[in-house]
Amino acid sequence: MPAPSFPKYFGRVFGGRDGKSVPPPDKGDFKLIPGNELPSQMDAWWWLVGAVVLLIALLMIFKPDPYLKIVRFVSDGLWITILLTVISFVFILIVGIIGGLGRIAKNPVIHFLATIYVECVRGIPLLVQLIWWYFAAPVAIQSFGKWINFAPMAEYRSNAFVLAVVGLVVCYGAYMSEIFRAGIQSIHKGQIEAARSQGMTYMQAMRYVILPQAIRVVLPPVGNEFIMLIKDTSLVSAVAMADLTRRGREYMSAHMNPIETWTMVALLYLILTLFFTRVLVWLEKNRGYEK
Amino acid sequence: MTEAPIIQIQDVHKYFGRVHALRGITLNINAGEVVVILGPSGSGKSTLLRCINHLEVYNTGKIIVDNILLKSAQNINTVRREVGMVFQQFNLFPHLTVLDNVTLAQKIVRKRDPAEAKKIALDLLKKVGIEHKFDCYPGQLSGGQQQRVAIARALAMNPKIMLFDEPTSALDPEMIKEVLDVMLALAKEGMTMVVVSHEMGFARAAASRAIFMDEGQIIEQGPPEQLFSAPTQERTKLFLSKVLQI
């Protein structure tokens, strides 16, 4: 997966990813406990969001041709990008929790399967995975369907959106599994012992004691994944999805104005990532336990 | 009819890889008994305690708690809810308030309704002298207060047996007494208690039996007064002379 480096000023909340290992989330630095950050410093970044919105608005008002036209043309792509990100992310969280639990499972079969999944997926570029799901998977499903003589599979018609979601979820799920594994392991083992010594089952202890604590720990890296995902959905434009990037390309080839088109597309991505970064910072700020 | 001991430990061995942590422990504890276990660091005291509620799985031998043989996975949770445990590091749940710490397992393990669980919790918090802190988070309490909450949390499950693993050794001296007082009151009520602790005063005041362990074995046991003042084994004498010096 490409790991574009993130601008430095996001560093406080969203550390970069080296593409290999996820740094264990650190509970010790009180990142999650509100109150050690000047409120003015936190809120100042909303100005940046506002400034970009204003810039886009001014461009559209004072130069409607081409900017307003571009925005109108790509707006359905923008919607696809948001939808793809949000839907994928819900499933990514589910896969991440299951994968994370699998990675720490005592059962050797589960542990082995989870590890194979994570290691293999992380070794293949996201673009290649997306292309595989779009072009290879449907053929594989059809051949398999013919082989076992199962009509619904043999006549499988691919759905670009579903396959794009599958591709993103499989890939990001692996990274998310590692984040959850590290988060769960960062919780002191005395916690699970205390829970189990009161007769809770392993699943109850996870659900009521370990995961609520782990989620607070993993919130920053999980937020980072979300921002990365917004940007990485642009790769689905390679597999026939009419997302923001693809709509931008279509507009550009029709009107031959690359500077205006790609500047606007870039600004639209920027506004998405800036906005969600702010939302995540706000979420993080409101999740400490020592009220 | 004489009742069978509530805890029966027969020739239990426990290995951690190559470390032979328990080397043939045999021990019976009757209902209502208060047993204090002492011994040098690494002698297997914690391991023995943790085998009683199956936080550690022993390798050979037999442990029967409240007539249930600890071996198969199904009955472990049945036994665990009858056995409360208090840890050296308190292990309160930091994301829950004091009240929620004490009601959580009542609700999901004992299936009590929230109002009933809350009432039981508040009564127990009162008993350990900390009811006014019920909506604090553990991080806002002193060590002694946290340990008393941990005791209340264990008691909320109505255990028949309470295990204490060095409950006061992470505490500042001025807080030790408040925790020991709670334990003493519990002992007076007839709770079956197994306490790993080097608090001689508590052992003298509350324990019916003191057990000295070394290198995974029980070296010597007897009434606390007798064990402390007239130990028969060399190793016990050596250990006691070290502990008493401090």
Ligand SMILES: Nc1ncnc2c1ncn2[C@@H]1O[C@H](COP(=O)(O)OP(=O)(O)OP(=O)(O)O)[C@@H](O)[C@H]1O
């Ligand atoms: N989880 C574990 N993995 C490996 N070895 C362990 C583990 N737990 C305990 N041991 C080893 O088993 C032996 C007994 O340990 P145990 O914790 O029961 O001693 P203890 O008497 O409670 O000591 P202390 O007074 O320091 O708490 C020690 O040698 C210890 O190193």
Ligand SMILES: [Mg+2]
């Ligand atoms: Mg110990």
